[in-house]
Amino acid sequence: MNSNNTDDKITPEGTSFPPRTGLTPDALPEVQKPILAENSPTGVSTNCVQPETESQTASEDSKNQNPNVHWYALRATYGRESKCNDYLVSQGVETYYPTIKAFKMVNNKRKKVTQSCMLNIFFARGTEEELKTYVYDNANLPYLRFYCRRVGIGDKLRHEPLIVPDYQLENLRLVLADQSGGLVVVPNDEHKFDKGATVRVTDGTFKGVVGKVARYCGHQRVAIIIDGIVTIATTYIPSAYLEKID
Numbered sequence: 001m002n003s004n005n006t007d008d009k010i011t012p013e014g015t016s017f018p019p020r021t022g023l024t025p026d027a028l029p030e031v032q033k034p035i036l037a038e039n040s041p042t043g044v045s046t047n048c049v050q051p052e053t054e055s056q057t058a059s060e061d062s063k064n065q066n067p068n069v070h071w072y073a074l075r076a077t078y079g080r081e082s083k084c085n086d087y088l089v090s091q092g093v094e095t096y097y098p099t100i101k102a103f104k105m106v107n108n109k110r111k112k113v114t115q116s117c118m119l120n121i122f123f124a125r126g127t128e129e130e131l132k133t134y135v136y137d138n139a140n141l142p143y144l145r146f147y148c149r150r151v152g153i154g155d156k157l158r159h160e161p162l163i164v165p166d167y168q169l170e171n172l173r174l175v176l177a178d179q180s181g182g183l184v185v186v187p188n189d190e191h192k193f194d195k196g197a198t199v200r201v202t203d204g205t206f207k208g209v210v211g212k213v214a215r216y217c218g219h220q221r222v223a224i225i226i227d228g229i230v231t232i233a234t235t236y237i238p239s240a241y242l243e244k245i246d
Contacts, residue, residue, distance in 0.1 A: 068127045071096070071164040073147035073229060074135070081122045084144045088134060094125040096169060098176050100185070117176065117185050118230050121147060123169060128161060149228050162228055167210065171224045174209045175232055182235035184216055195223060199242040206234050210245065 146161035196213035214223035
């Protein structure tokens with residue numbers, strides 16, 4: 001497979017990153033500058049790890065048995081996803097806020113910060129009706145909305161909240177837990193990868209990850225695709241560590 005890398009850039013640390021980032025057309029129109037990822041991405045923010053009590057465990061068991069409970073992608077305007085995430089966590093909502101280490105210019109100095117790896121996006125788990133109480137809470141969260149996908153019905157289009165399958169969230173967690181560096185985050189409106197077969201990683205740092213074989217900057221990787229939002233590719237993975245899934 002060939003890959004067109006003419007637009008790729010290399011940071012001083014040797015990490016490849018796309019020349020721009022953005023969101024799919026379903027997103028609201030605000031534009032933010034791209035994140036320059038460091039060699040050591042982090043995974044979930046500590047805000048996403050909630051201690052469980054006995055009553056919470058019982059509540060979680062009940063939620064797991066509810067077929068209407070899903071992970072939903074949520075959109076916060078103007079980079080306020082961290083603030084929204086913190087508020088939902090304070091209300092007892094299960095969330096996942098993926099972050100990455102990055103460099104940012106502050107007072108003309110290069111400073112290492114923790115930022116969202118999906119600008120404006122984070123995830124919350126519950127029923128659509130439960131999450132609507134927060135999405136439409138204009139008093140506390142006027143800048144929070146569902147991230148929607150377009151659905152064609154006959155000759156009409158309508159927008160529906162994007163449900164993210166559990167396995168995609170789990171794969172995302174596994175990939176972002178890597179500390180070795182070299183992850184590539186590319187919005188889905190940029191076609192930077194030559195994608196191939198669906199595989200499972202059987203050994204190494206990313207053991208257990210399921211995704212598409214991808215080639216980027218001359219390296220074989222496994223790409224995790226969060227439908228309509230972003231593609232995140234692992235570092236190099238040898239073929240011996242890949243098992244094809246039919």
